[in-house]
Amino acid sequence: xxxxxxxxxxxxNRQFKIKPRMLERAKGMYYQSTDGREIxxxxxxxxxxxxxxNHPKIVEAIQKQAATMDFAPTxxxxxxxxxxxxxxxxxxxxxxxxxxxxxxxxxxGVDTALKIALAYHKLRGDxxxxxxxxxxxAYHGVGFGGISVGGIAGNRKxxxxxxxxxxxxxxxxxxxxxxxxxxxxxxGVELADVLEQRLLALHDASTVAAVIVEPIQGSTxxxxxxxxxxxxxxxxxxxxxxxxxxxxxxxGFGRLGxxxxxxxxxxxxxMIVCAKGLTNAAVPMGAVIASTEIYDTFMHAAPQxxxxxxxxxxxxAHPLACAAAIxxxxxxxxxxxxxAAADMSAYFEQAAHSLRGLPNIKDIRNLGxxxxxxxxxxTGKTNTRAYDIFEKCFWEKDVLIRTTGDIxxxxxxxxxxxxxxxxxxxxxAEAIREQALS
Ligand SMILES: Cc1ncc(COP(=O)(O)O)c(C=O)c1O
Numbered sequence: 001x002x003x004x005x006x007x008x009x010x011x012x013n014r015q016f017k018i019k020p021r022m023l024e025r026a027k028g029m030y031y032q033s034t035d036g037r038e039i040x041x042x043x044x045x046x047x048x049x050x051x052x053x054n055h056p057k058i059v060e061a062i063q064k065q066a067a068t069m070d071f072a073p074t075x076x077x078x079x080x081x082x083x084x085x086x087x088x089x090x091x092x093x094x095x096x097x098x099x100x101x102x103x104x105x106x107x108x109g110v111d112t113a114l115k116i117a118l119a120y121h122k123l124r125g126d127x128x129x130x131x132x133x134x135x136x137x138a139y140h141g142v143g144f145g146g147i148s149v150g151g152i153a154g155n156r157k158x159x160x161x162x163x164x165x166x167x168x169x170x171x172x173x174x175x176x177x178x179x180x181x182x183x184x185x186x187x188g189v190e191l192a193d194v195l196e197q198r199l200l201a202l203h204d205a206s207t208v209a210a211v212i213v214e215p216i217q218g219s220t221x222x223x224x225x226x227x228x229x230x231x232x233x234x235x236x237x238x239x240x241x242x243x244x245x246x247x248x249x250x251x252g253f254g255r256l257g258x259x260x261x262x263x264x265x266x267x268x269x270x271m272i273v274c275a276k277g278l279t280n281a282a283v284p285m286g287a288v289i290a291s292t293e294i295y296d297t298f299m300h301a302a303p304q305x306x307x308x309x310x311x312x313x314x315x316x317a318h319p320l321a322c323a324a325a326i327x328x329x330x331x332x333x334x335x336x337x338x339x340a341a342a343d344m345s346a347y348f349e350q351a352a353h354s355l356r357g358l359p360n361i362k363d364i365r366n367l368g369x370x371x372x373x374x375x376x377x378x379t380g381k382t383n384t385r386a387y388d389i390f391e392k393c394f395w396e397k398d399v400l401i402r403t404t405g406d407i408x409x410x411x412x413x414x415x416x417x418x419x420x421x422x423x424x425x426x427x428x429a430e431a432i433r434e435q436a437l438s
Contacts, residue, residue, distance in 0.1 A: 001020075003017045003020060004017070021033070021394050021395075022034040022035075023039070026041075026049075026053035026054055027052075027053055027054050028052045028053055028054075028413075028415065029041055029052060029053075029412070029413055029415065029416060029417075029420055030053070031053070031400060037398050038398060039394065039398050039399065039400050040398060040399045040400065040420060040423060040424055040427075041053070041400050041412060041413060042393075042399050042400050042401045042402075042410045042411075042412050042424045042428075043400055043401060043402040043409070043410065043411055043412065044281075044411050044412055044413045044414075045281055046276070046281075046402070047218060047249075047250045047255070047276055047277075047411045048275075048276035048277055048280070048281035049277075049280055049281045049413050050253050050254055050255070050276075050277040050280060050332070050337065050413060050414045051277075051280045051328060051331050051332065051335070051337055051413065051414065051415065052413040052414075052415040053413070055280060055327075055328075055331055057327050057330070057331050058279075058280050058282050058324055058327045058328055058331060059282070060327070061323040061324060061326065061327035062282055062283060062320055062323055062324050062327075064323070065081070065319050065320050065322075065323035066320060068319075069319050070319070070320075071318065071319060072319055073314075074102075074312070074316050074317045075312060079317075079319055079322075081317075081319055081322035081323055081326065082102070082317035082319075082322050084322070084326055085100075085102070085317065085321075085322040085325045085326050085329075086100035086102070086317075088325070088326055088329045088330075089274075089278070089287060089289065089325065089329065090289065092259045092260075092329060092332075093259070093260065093262075093272060093289045094260065094262050094263060094268050094272075096268065096291050096292060096293075097262075097268070097269075097270075097271070097272060097289045097290065097291055098289070098291075098292055099289070099290045099291070099292060099294070099295035100287050100288070100289050100290075101116070101287065101288045101290065101309075101311075101316070102285065102286070102287050102316045102317040102321075102322075103285075103286040103287065103288070103313050103316055104284045104285060104286055104313055104315050104316075104318075104321070105141070105275050105284050105285075105286045106140075106141045106247070106249035106273065106274075106275035106276065106286050107140075107141025107142050107143045107146050107286075108141075108143065108286050108313060109141075109247075109249065109273040109274065109275055109286035109287060109288050110140040110141050110143060110145055110146040110149070110212070110247060110249075110273050111141075111143040111144070111145040111146060112273075112286075112288045112311060113210075113212070113245050113247075113271045113273050113288045113290075114132055114145040114149065114210065114212070114245075115145070115311055116271065116288060116290060116294060116309070116311075117132070117209045117210035117243045117245065117271070118130060118132075118209050118210075119298070119309065120209075120243065120294050120297055120298070121209050121243075123297050123298060123301040124297060126206075126241075128206055128207055129206065129207060129208060129209040129241075129242075130165050130207060130209060131165045131166065131167065131203055131207045131208045131209060132145075132148070132149050132163065132165065132166050132208075132209060132210055132211075132212065133149070133166070133167050133168065133169060133195065133199055133208060133210070133211040133212070133242075134148070134149030134150060134151060134166060134167075134168050134169070134211075134212055134213075135149075135151055135168055135169040135170070135171055135212075135213055135214075135217070136151035136168050136169065136170055136171040137151045137152065137171040137173070137217055137220040137221075137223060138150045138151045138152070138168075138171070138212075138213065138214060138217060138220070138247075139152060139155075139214070139217070139218070139219035139220060140212065140214075140247050141249075142155065144159075144162050144163060145163060147159065147162055148162040148163035148166045149163075149166055149168075149212050151168050151171065151220075152219075152220060165207075167199050167202075167203065169191070169192075169194055169195055169199065169211075169213070170191055170194055171217065171220075171223055172185070172188045172191050172223060172224070172225060172226050172229060173217075173221075173223040174187060174188055175362060175363045175374065178226075178365075179362070179363045180353065180356060180363060180364055180365070181224065181365050182349055182353065182366065183224075183349070183366070183367055184224055184225065184226065184227045184367065185224055185226050185227070185365070186226065186227060187226060188226030188229065189226045189227060189228040189229050189232060191226065191229065192228075192229045192230075192232035192233045192236065193232065193236075195211065195233060195236050195237075196236045196239075196240075200236075200240060205240035205241070205242065206240075208240065208242050209242070209243065210242060210243040210244070210245050210270075211233060211237055211242055211243070211244050211245070212245040212246075212247055213230070213233065213244075213245075213246065213247065214246070214247045214248075214249075214250065214251065215230060215246055215248065215251045215256075215261030215262070215264070215265060216250065216251055216255075216256075216261065216367060216370060218250035218251075218370065218409065218411070219250075219404060219409075220404060220405075220407075221372050221374065221404050221405060221407035221409060222365055222366075222367075222370055222371065222372025222407070222409050223372075224365055224367055225265070230265045230267045231265070231266075231267055233267075234267045234268070234269075243269075243270040243271065243294075244269040244270055244271075245269055245270065245271045245272075245273065246260070246261060246262055246267075246269040246271070246272050246273070247273045248260050248261050248262070248272050248273060248274050249273060249274060249275045249276055249286070250276065250370075250411070251264075252272070252274035252275075252276070252277055252278070253274070253276070253277030253278065253328075253332065253338075254277065254332060254337055254338035254341045254414050255277070255341065255368050255369060255370060255411065255414070256341075256345075256367060256368035256369075256370075257338055257339070257341045257342025257343075257345055257368050257369075258338055258342070259332075259338060260272060260274075264368070270290070270291050270293075270294060271288055271289065271290045271291070271294065272288070272289040273286070273287075273288055274286065274287050274289065275287070277328070278325050278328065278329075279321055279324035279325045279328050280324065280328040280331070282324045282328070283318070283320045283321040283323075283324040284321065285318070285321035285322075285324065285325055337414050337415065338414070340414060340415065341368060341369050341414040342368075344369065344414075344416060344417075344418075344421070345367075345368050345369060347418055347421060348366065348369055348371065348416075348421055349366050349371075351421045351422060351424075351425040352364055352366045352371040352373070352410070352425065353366070354425065354429075355373060355425060355428065355429055355432070358429055358432045358433060358436075359432065359433065359436035360375045360376045360385060360432065360435075360436055361373060361374070361375060361376075361432070362374050362375065362376050369411060369412060369414055369416070370409075370410070370411050371409070371410045371411075372407050372408070372409050372410075373407065373408040373410075373428070374406065374407045375389075375406045375407070375408070375432075376406070377406045383403075383405050383406055384406075385406050385435065386403035386404075386405065386406045386407060386408055387403055388435050388438070389401070389403070389408065389428070389431045389432055389435050390402070390403045390408070392431040392434060392435060393427060393428060393431045396431070397427035397428075397430060397431055398427070399423070399424055399427045399428065401428060408428065410424070410428075412424065
């Protein structure tokens with residue numbers, strides 16, 4: 001097969017193309033590789049196939065829609081599925097968050113939410129609020145807004161200064177104090193105070209439009225919020241009139257056993273960004289779920305015959321994506337998938353922590369059906385240990401894991417059962433042991 005033309009995203013292209021890892025089919029908890037092996041999916045694709053692969057109801061909905069109406073614009077036009085998908089999503093969101101702006105992925109969702117935040121303050125006559133606060137080690141996608149509030153050097157360093165007026169909270173990972181935490185780490189709530197004591201003191205609260213955080217920082221290796229941390233951020237934002245945005249691209253749709261991280265943590269943001277699990281990843285789609293108050297502010301600021309928000313994408317609320325979203329949200333409910341994840345999380349936690357003591361592991365952390373296993377780097381090398389384990393898992397153990405730096409991140413479809421959890425962790429344990437000997 002010719003491999004030179006596809007410039008692969010977030011991939012060491014030349015390394016990959018020497019020995020490509022190829023998938024061609026999927027069903028439930030498994031992929032099938034092009035060499036015919038069944039691969040247990042420990043990552044729900046990319047944290048996104050929450051209901052398991054090729055769910056028949058979702059497949060059918062997409063097929064039916066593709067044959068009925070391929071595309072309809074949503075600029076000055078509408079189609080019923082767009083409104084139905086928005087209503088279903090709003091009914092699943094925390095109360096008061098019920099206005100849905102559709103886009104095509106998480107990156108667009110983040111940029112959309114940041115724009116809404118800036119415009120919202122302007123419309124309220126508070127245009128001095130132009131600053132955005134993100135967090136170190138945050139991943140908010142790859143748009144210029146997202147990389148600006150994001151905190152990953154590799155995603156920023158090649159692209160110039162990006163957005164101005166952005167600052168960052170410290171990330172809360174502290175292995176020295178919180179290693180092997182089960183669930184939320186005990187230490188670190190005071191890191192939320194940095195918002196008020198350092199960032200707002202430096203910039204003045206009246207210049208800050210929004211704070212954006214992932215409830216769990218997934219992409220940079222499963223960094224969990226310390227107990228009380230998100231509540232503290234909410235209190236500080238409330239006190240200073242700052243919007244709080246939760247980027248729930250990973251934590252949305254059952255990953256923590258509830259519809260959103262906001263429900264799990266009992267903290268209501270002003271906007272939720274979601275994507276991935278929204279359509280079970282079968283068709284790209286993202287969304288911003290905003291509070292009624294934010295939406296009303298836009299509506300009241302413009303005459304009825306004027307566009308209130310100059311923003312949107314050709315494919316906002318694409319009919320195929322809407323069909324997939326409606327079917328997916330129905331499947332989540334009908335099959336009790338969030339509850340299944342909640343019920344399985346204790347078993348998953350115990351299986352994850354059973355790896356403690358294996359060579360080179362320096363931390364294991366988990367919440368819901370997410371787990372991070374952090375490894376000691378190999379002497380004199382960068383990010384090679386976890387990658388070697390990932391390769392071993394794929395080629396020799398028939399399990400798909402994900403790595404970021406020297407951290408293994410696991411986020412299986414939420415339909416995983418106990419036997420599959422046992423298999424996932426025992427295969428990873430074998431790979432960790434064998435890698436240590438090599
Ligand atoms: C928290 C978070 N935000 C945003 C994104 C970007 O989403 P997408 O890749 O769909 O643009 C991701 C992707 O992993 C993510 O984890």
